[in-house]
Every structure is written in C-alpha cells, then in structure tokens.
Amino acid sequence: MSTAEPEATTAINGSLPQQRRTYSIGELARMFEVTPRTIRFYEQEGLLAPERRGQTRIYHEKDRVRLKLTLRGKRLGFSLAEIREVIEMYDAMPDGNARQLKRLLEILADKRTNMERQLEDIRLMQRELDDVEMRARDVLKRLDQQ
Amino acid sequence: MSTAEPEATTAINGSLPQQRRTYSIGELARMFEVTPRTIRFYEQEGLLAPERRGQTRIYHEKDRVRLKLTLRGKRLGFSLAEIREVIEMYDAMPDGNARQLKRLLEILADKRTNMERQLEDIRLMQRELDDVEMRARDVLKRLDQQ
DNA sequence: CAAGCACTTTACGTTAACGTCAACGTCGTC
DNA sequence: GACGACGTTGACGTTAACGTAAAGTGCTTG
Secondary structure, eight states: OOOOOOSOOOSSSOOOTTOOOOBOHHHHHHHHTOOHHHHHHHHHTTSOOOEEETTEEEBOHHHHHHHHHHHHHHHTTOOHHHHHHHHHHHHHOTTOOHHHHHHHHHHHHHHHHHHHHHHHHHHHHHHHHHHHHHHHHHHHHHHHHO | OOOOOOSOOOSSSOOOTTOOOOBOHHHHHHHHTOOHHHHHHHHHTTSOOOEEETTEEEBOHHHHHHHHHHHHHHHTTOOHHHHHHHHHHHHHOTTOOHHHHHHHHHHHHHHHHHHHHHHHHHHHHHHHHHHHHHHHHHHHHHHHHO
16 A cells, blocks of 8 residues: 555546657656566456557556546556456447447446445544554553643 | 444443343354454554453453454444554553553554544545446446447 | 666566365264 | 264465565666
C-alpha cells in the first residue's frame, strides 16, 4: 500500500488532442514509484501494450493512464486479471457486440457493489480506529498523571 | 474479494457482560464463508488464540470479533502481519508503556491516511465506472437502432 | 574507444495466503 | 461396532505478483 499518483485524469483514454509527450520505462517507473520490472510484468499480463522503437518500449499518455488505473485498481484490491478484463472489454467496445457489452455492464455493476462494500468497510474501520485511539490516549493520560 | 459479515459490533472486544456463546471452528468458518484451514492459519499467524478443550478449539465472542476485523482488514488490503501488529498492541495496551502507546498511535494515524487514500481511490474509480458505463450504453443504443 | 548508463530478454527465486492430502482421534447413532 | 460428521496435526503444493541475477544491446560522453 504505497503513496504515489501524479495529477488527475478524466477518462480511461486521457485523450487530449495530441500531447506528444512520451515516456521511457524508467521515467514511468519513477513517476509511480514502481520498478521497471513491474511495468514489464504488467505488459506481459496484457495490461499495457507500449509502442516499440526497435527493442525499446515507448510509452504514451494512453499507457500512462492505464498504468495509473491499474495501480489504483490494485490499491482497491483488484487482481491484475480483473483489471485486465475491464481494460480489454473497454478496448473492444467500439465494435463490441451486444453480448460483450452486456457482460461489461455486469462486470461494472459487480465492481460497483464491491466499491460500496469497501466504503462501508472503511467507515467501520475508521470507527474502530477512533475507538482504539481514544483508549490509547486515555491510558497515556493516566500514565502522565502518575 | 468475497461477501460475508454477520451483524455489527462496537469495539475490538465486543464485550457485552457475559454472552456465553461459543463456536466451533466449523461454525465460524460457515459464518464468515472461509475454510477451517484459513482460521487455523490465522491462529498460527498470531491473529487468533482460541481456548482449547483437549485438542479442540473453542471460540468465544472475542475470537469471533477478531476474525471479523481480520477479514475486514483483508478486504481493505492490509496484510495479516499488519493486522496482527495492531491486535497485539491493542492487547498490550492496559499495561503498555508510553513508547508502545505512542507507536500504536502512529500506526493508527498511518492506517487513517491509508483509509483516506482509499476513499479518494474509490471516488475516482466510481467516476471511471460511470464513464465506461455511459459509453457502453451509448454503443448498445446505437446497435439497437440499426 | 572505453566506460557508463539505460534498456532488453531469460530464467530462476521468493513471499503471502492459503489449498490439499494423509493419517489419526472422538463423538453420536443406526 | 461400523459409519459418518467433525475435529486434529503435519507436510507438501499452488498462485499471484513481483525480485533478482546473468548476459547482452545501444547511445553518448569524457
């Protein structure tokens, strides 16, 4: 459970007209505080598909956004396989058939209930933390008074 | 990411005066939709410490609450080691020295920022889902019209 | 041109969190 | 008293998500 994420983005394809900014694997790795190994692994798992210049990988905005979404998904406890499933369906959307699209909507609904669940969990967990903290402060105060 | 959790509880020690309800490992496993193996594993990792009647494990309310908190923690992406750390410190609280208590408060603060992070992630993720769903419905509608 | 740096692939290693299987004990009951 | 349901302890297997090490490519900089 780390702590990194540059700026905000809107949709899954952060497609402002044509920012011709590209990134090397090292740059991207530093941006998100992961190792290049991790990024290559995500590619191997079908989560990224960067351009190639010869051997070397070239990452565009699209790839950066995908990586960001992937890491966010991970922090929320999704497996890479689950994340890939959504990404793949999203990519297949334009020419997706009705059955596929409906399947996508199902998955999305699923993720949604998952999010709701987590919200509830977080609220409950925050209460526990409140409770434990109160007691700890209490004991501390008593120690001070002696 | 499963879906189970019986009723609500207040503090880490759901200590209503004396509910003399106990549970077998199988009962507990069914309640929370985990396997007995999982529960034994949590014990081995120091997250549970049930009473023993001969060979057999006897679980009380306290154990049930711990298990619940453990599973909730897991859903929020905490490792078993992290969860144990909090539980251990909580147990050591009554006679904990100041240093330990302050360390506990630090950990709690840490978990808190973590929760905040997750809340933000969830909000962002929900927007992505909104976005993807909209587009999917859009494509579907177009397919219907043809 | 040698050194250094960033990149590449291949392949084996590692950790967490269980699953699975064997081999056994202990009830209640048919 | 055999059977089934439930419990027990090992011990080994498995999966996801990388880490790590080896060995090579390609640029550019002193």
